[in-house]
Amino acid sequence: MKKIVVGYLVTLAILLLSMALGISAGAVKVPISTLWDKNADEVASNILWSIRMPRVILAGLVGASLAISGAAFQGLLKNPLADPYTLGVSSGASVGAVMTLFFSLSAPVLGMFTLPAFSMMGALLTMFLVLGFAKLVDKAMKMETLILTGIIISSFLSSIISLMIALTGEELRQIISWLMGSVSMRGWPYVKMILPFVIVGTILLWLNRRELNAMLFGEERAKYLGVNVRRSKLTLLIGGSMLTGAAVSVSGTIGFVGLVVPHMTRLLFGANHQHLLPLSLMNGASLLILCDLVARTIIAPTELPIGVITALLGAPVFAYIFFRQRKG
Amino acid sequence: MLNVKDLTGGYDEKHPIVKGINFSVEKGQFLGVLGPNGSGKSTLLKAISGTLPFNQGNVQIEGKSREEYTAKELARKMAVLPQLHTQAFSHSVRETVSIGRYPYQHRWLSTWTDEDESAIKKAMESTGILSYEKQLLENLSGGEQQRTYVAQALAQSADLLLLDEPTNHLDIEHQRKLLDMIRLEVVQNGLTVLSIFHDINLAALYCDRLLLLNKGEIYAMGEPHEVLKEHFIKDVYHTTISTYPHPLLPKPQMTLMPEIKGERKESVPIKAEDIKIRDEYVELHTTSPLKAFSSAVHNAGVGWYQYFVNRTVDAEYMCDDAHDELKEYLMEKGFSPTNTVAMMTAVPAKNAVVRQFTSDETDIVVAVTAGVGNAIDIASAYKREDVFHVGTINIWVFINGSLTDESFMQGMIAITEAKTKAMYTEQIKDVVSGTIATGTSTDSVLIAATQNGPFYEYAGSATAVGKLIGRGVYETLCTALQDYKKAKEQD
Numbered sequence: 001m002k003k004i005v006v007g008y009l010v011t012l013a014i015l016l017l018s019m020a021l022g023i024s025a026g027a028v029k030v031p032i033s034t035l036w037d038k039n040a041d042e043v044a045s046n047i048l049w050s051i052r053m054p055r056v057i058l059a060g061l062v063g064a065s066l067a068i069s070g071a072a073f074q075g076l077l078k079n080p081l082a083d084p085y086t087l088g089v090s091s092g093a094s095v096g097a098v099m100t101l102f103f104s105l106s107a108p109v110l111g112m113f114t115l116p117a118f119s120m121m122g123a124l125l126t127m128f129l130v131l132g133f134a135k136l137v138d139k140a141m142k143m144e145t146l147i148l149t150g151i152i153i154s155s156f157l158s159s160i161i162s163l164m165i166a167l168t169g170e171e172l173r174q175i176i177s178w179l180m181g182s183v184s185m186r187g188w189p190y191v192k193m194i195l196p197f198v199i200v201g202t203i204l205l206w207l208n209r210r211e212l213n214a215m216l217f218g219e220e221r222a223k224y225l226g227v228n229v230r231r232s233k234l235t236l237l238i239g240g241s242m243l244t245g246a247a248v249s250v251s252g253t254i255g256f257v258g259l260v261v262p263h264m265t266r267l268l269f270g271a272n273h274q275h276l277l278p279l280s281l282m283n284g285a286s287l288l289i290l291c292d293l294v295a296r297t298i299i300a301p302t303e304l305p306i307g308v309i310t311a312l313l314g315a316p317v318f319a320y321i322f323f324r325q326r327k328g
Numbered sequence: 329m330l331n332v333k334d335l336t337g338g339y340d341e342k343h344p345i346v347k348g349i350n351f352s353v354e355k356g357q358f359l360g361v362l363g364p365n366g367s368g369k370s371t372l373l374k375a376i377s378g379t380l381p382f383n384q385g386n387v388q389i390e391g392k393s394r395e396e397y398t399a400k401e402l403a404r405k406m407a408v409l410p411q412l413h414t415q416a417f418s419h420s421v422r423e424t425v426s427i428g429r430y431p432y433q434h435r436w437l438s439t440w441t442d443e444d445e446s447a448i449k450k451a452m453e454s455t456g457i458l459s460y461e462k463q464l465l466e467n468l469s470g471g472e473q474q475r476t477y478v479a480q481a482l483a484q485s486a487d488l489l490l491l492d493e494p495t496n497h498l499d500i501e502h503q504r505k506l507l508d509m510i511r512l513e514v515v516q517n518g519l520t521v522l523s524i525f526h527d528i529n530l531a532a533l534y535c536d537r538l539l540l541l542n543k544g545e546i547y548a549m550g551e552p553h554e555v556l557k558e559h560f561i562k563d564v565y566h567t568t569i570s571t572y573p574h575p576l577l578p579k580p581q582m583t584l585m586p587e588i589k590g591e592r593k594e595s596v597p598i599k600a601e602d603i604k605i606r607d608e609y610v611e612l613h614t615t616s617p618l619k620a621f622s623s624a625v626h627n628a629g630v631g632w633y634q635y636f637v638n639r640t641v642d643a644e645y646m647c648d649d650a651h652d653e654l655k656e657y658l659m660e661k662g663f664s665p666t667n668t669v670a671m672m673t674a675v676p677a678k679n680a681v682v683r684q685f686t687s688d689e690t691d692i693v694v695a696v697t698a699g700v701g702n703a704i705d706i707a708s709a710y711k712r713e714d715v716f717h718v719g720t721i722n723i724w725v726f727i728n729g730s731l732t733d734e735s736f737m738q739g740m741i742a743i744t745e746a747k748t749k750a751m752y753t754e755q756i757k758d759v760v761s762g763t764i765a766t767g768t769s770t771d772s773v774l775i776a777a778t779q780n781g782p783f784y785e786y787a788g789s790a791t792a793v794g795k796l797i798g799r800g801v802y803e804t805l806c807t808a809l810q811d812y813k814k815a816k817e818q819d
Binding site for chain 2: 074075078080207210213214216217218220221223224225226227228266270271272274
């Protein structure tokens with residue numbers, strides 16, 4: 001069997017296993033058979049369908065969004081350290097989300113999608129700001145320039161968020177825990193809220209899989225291969241921002257998933273975006289479901305923010321990639 | 329195939345980098361673009377390929393204006409390989425080449441047709457990278473990577489290929505392999521190629537035509553021999569060069585003239601006493617190399633040498649490979665084979681005649697060994713069927729001066745004519761025809777000059793140096809022939 005087919009099968013198996021674990025493990029053990037057993041315990045069934053299931057799906061969607069947009073950003077920018085978090089795009093999305101909550105915004109047409117939509121706008125604006133500034137500093141947009149720009153803008157945006165929190169007092173305290181990244185107590189409405197964004201964003205990225213491959217050889221060469229570079233870039237940036245915005249609007253900033261997952265996937269299955277994008281998507285989902293599981297069980301009954309777990313995993317990987325790139 | 333009309337453009341509208349460029353490339357032709365740094369080579373390529381807008385003019389591909397093609401249509405007609413940099417992520421060779429099929433792919437569907445497959449197979453085959461199609465690009469050498477990129481461009485199945493210094497950073501083996509491969513595509517499959525070159529000699533070797541750019545304008549265009557001219561290169565590159573024909577191919581080549589002063593040692597004038605007569609050979613060792621033209625056995629032709637050897641061999645000397653035998657002999661005697669010109673004679677070294685001749689402005693040394701047992705009248709030579717004999721009249725002429733190629737040739741003529749005259753004076757006859765001989769069947773001649781001091785543009789019999797050569801060779805050879813006859817009578 002071809003290596004890539006095995007890759008898909010194993011990845012899918014891990015995803016299903018993570019979901020099963022995520023559903024059944026926790027303070028209350030819920031047997032997985034509850035899913036299909038009509039005579040199952042009422043309480044268990046209730047926990048499964050209204051608490052565990054939406055939580056697992058939400059974690060999966062967030063992880064998938066962050067990982068696939070990370071893969072796309074890395075390919076587009078030819079920068080292995082790029083992801084929504086290191087580029088500051090997550091912070092931008094946070095500002096969009098916090099502003100929506102702070103001013104209790106509700107756009108009439110958007111309805112329940114106001115939050116992710118503003119989050120996405122924040123992400124997109126930040127993306128343009130970071131790219132524009134980085135290009136101004138250094139035309140070649142070296143890896144370090146881009147990451148430093150991301151840090152500068154991200155810190156600036158964080159301080160804006162802190163300011164807003166300080167100004168509101170008590171009721172936005174929950175925002176702080178949200179900011180550290182969590183998928184707890186969200187439920188089905190949130191799944192419905194972000195699902196369209198995740199689907200559309202993923203399709204936009206997927207449509208540009210070949211363009212991403214071509215652009216790895218430089219924008220000039222991609223153009224000669226017949227790629228409409230401007231359109232592809234814009235589509236990728238919009239798609240990536242959409243996914244980041246969606247993820248951030250439900251779970252706050254969760255760092256490093258978009259960095260670690262594409263990197264590992266690329267190491268295992270190669271840099272071809274045709275496979276890298278879907279495999280990263282699945283692996284991102286698995287990783288975040290497992291991280292969430294750890295976050296809520298490791299010091300139960302207290303829950304850790306999920307961002308703590310991902311940063312614990314991600315920071316060393318970030319350091320490793322940076323080291324390897326430098327040693328070249 | 330490619331028509332560029334009145335193209336003017338660059339990064340800034342007010343200061344165009346390329347100006348009024350007009351040229352066309354026929355199908356199946358290989359055009360090389362030359363020019364110094366900043367002459368607009370890459371800008372021209374970018375303006376043609378469409379990365380840079382141009383202010384005025386027109387680029388036509390197969391009779392259709394470039395703008396009329398869609399991006400993918402254009403990519404199917406024209407493949408462009410810019411200078412590439414290293415990448416952040418590594419594809420395998422196969423994946424890299426497959427990306428060349430992008431212009432044939434459907435946007436929504438993931439299709440991979442047999443045509444796609446055979447195109448990448450063919451591209452990998454002709455670039456010789458098929459054997460490592462599974463390897464990652466980053467694990468390959470620079471030459472293999474470059475060939476992979478070229479394969480990617482070939483996989484586009486375009487009729488027109490534009491390249492920007494494809495052999496940059498490659499060693500000569502990889503340069504040759506890559507250009508051989510591209511040339512083969514041109515010759516066999518009618519590929520049309522426009523390529524920027526830094527290396528003028530490579531361009532002259534592989535291109536049908538050359539375009540020399542200077543300050544954004546076409547300075548010269550034509551076949552390599554029409555463009556590779558010393559004064560053109562001097563004008564454009566501000567560098568003195570010397571052109572010469574490729575030793576084996578009808579292609580011009582060039583070499584630089586370094587402008588470092590005082591590098592070459594002032595050569596010491598050659599005197600008669602510098603020529604040493606040893607037991608087995610006559611020898612001259614000079615302090616700096618002389619430029620020599622000769623019909624010697626070892627290192628015949630043109631070259632620069634410091635050692636000159638005329639070796640005595642047995643009259644019965646017979647050897648299947650005289651070249652190898654002589655080379656071994658030289659090494660045995662401590663001569664550097666690449667720095668020595670050597671000939672052979674049956675005349676004992678002690679019978680060599682060495683003379684110096686001086687006129688007001690000219691100074692030459694002549695050394696001769698003569699034996700005429702094998703004398704032959706060149707006009708009757710067709711009547712004879714001789715086996716190989718050891719050369720019996722060997723003439724060396726050393727000139728303290730600087731000669732042109734023309735002078736060397738005229739010097740050769742003067743030497744030969746003087747030799748014939750000496751044969752006549754000494755009444756040396758061809759034993760078969762009974763007529764006066766003009767030489768022997770295996771004579772050797774060498775003329776060498778210090779290439780320092782007085783400059784002789786010509787060396788025919790009307791010139792002072794030609795006159796001295798004629799007189800010197802005639803008188804020295806007459807003496808040598810008289811000595812030979814005396815020695816024969818004593819036997």
